[in-house]
Amino acid sequence: MSLACSTCPVRDRAACAVLDEAEREELAKAGRTRKLKKGETLFTAGMSEAACATLLSGALKITSTDVDGRERILSLVHPSGFVGEMFAPYMRHDVVALGDSELCVFSGPAFAEAIERYPKLSQALLRRTQEDLYASRELLALTGNASAEQRVSGALLSISRAASDSPCHLARRFDLPISRGELADMLGLTIETVSRMLTRFEREGAIRRDGKRGIELVDPALLPLS
Amino acid sequence: MSLACSTCPVRDRAACAVLDEAEREELAKAGRTRKLKKGETLFTAGMSEAACATLLSGALKITSTDVDGRERILSLVHPSGFVGEMFAPYMRHDVVALGDSELCVFSGPAFAEAIERYPKLSQALLRRTQEDLYASRELLALTGNASAEQRVSGALLSISRAASDSPCHLARRFDLPISRGELADMLGLTIETVSRMLTRFEREGAIRRDGKRGIELVDPALLPLS
């Protein structure tokens, strides 16, 4: 038996929030909660059984590994986000926990059935998937032909927006959710280059660094991409 | 009054194919067909009225233009493909015809209403959007930290697969749907580099070029990314 949805931390933001209470409890019977520690893998690309999940707390990364063995971060997943497959017969990408995380996991067929049964759920997921698609395309545009300076700057602004309550407002002070190496993997750069750009921004007075992860935007207008 | 769906070239592959005939004709009343010449713009990023469309024939590109004015191709759209917005209040990216094209266009609100009415349509679009999301992520992985050689090689294989009837089979001989410049914009390279890579592949015996657009895969195994 699953945890009751009434205590779910994302019960009013996740895709299943469009269902009424009875429907949601019914859906919950098909899923199960799961806890992941930092670095643990939820799904592996190529896995032959489809599955999907809603993130309750923590953070995930969706990655692919290229022929040379280098990892590429395709997307970050925040609480209430949705990952996985319900139509495809296998998992397309790796999904790994960035920090300790809690999830609500479903088998692919079970969730596909739920989508059949609840049209509202299908619509909510369509909305969400379109948002993910635009996020992916934004990242594509950012890492396309921009300089290293622009990429790091763009990532800072994007993370700052994600950290603030409103998506069009910048958080002046925030913590990077990922390491330099992961940021580099996301931007198609190297650790060293990311580090050099942060140093440059700080020297130019655009940002101030507070420990390994803390960032304060002193003068966002100085960042090459605003 | 719209063109009857019975003569639609993609009537059994487009998202609306999941509707029965009566429903489809009903939906068609909300849309209208439109023809675009090569290079004409369908949607412009920021346009305040949401709209969407199914591509009947021809080809489209979804692009964004960065601060320096360089264009980045985010996605190619083939017949039966779907583009545009029905939930967002504005268009996020530019959509331009790569060649003469025919479309079935809907206003955003009208299509949102259709999704409400026909759960099957919502599901079909969810499937399709997920496919687009994976395609976008594949491109992200390809252009991430791969060398120019790998990017061009990967694009050739990807286009060859798209040109063949089955998505896991390579077409030995095909025409590039886009110019060198557009291919470069898609891969985050320059025209010159794309050209040099094609020359290299031909010199090494992996491909043969036939005119400006024709490509024959002589020995795909020689391509660095297979």
Place this chain on the structure above:
DNA sequence: CGTTCAAATTGCTGTGCCGCAATTCACAAA
């Protein structure tokens, strides 16, 4: 069959990022 012009190719040079290595830093544990 030539003409025309945009697209593609090729050569050359500069540079921005990578890749390695050494050092420093931050945070946690003793």
Place this chain on the structure above:
DNA sequence: TTTGTGAATTGCGGCACAGCAATTTGAACG
């Protein structure tokens, strides 16, 4: 506080790609 360890920073060449310019190609036209 000291110590230990992994992450981050910094310096230093090398190279792959960008950017410009000259040339060639090829598809459509008269």
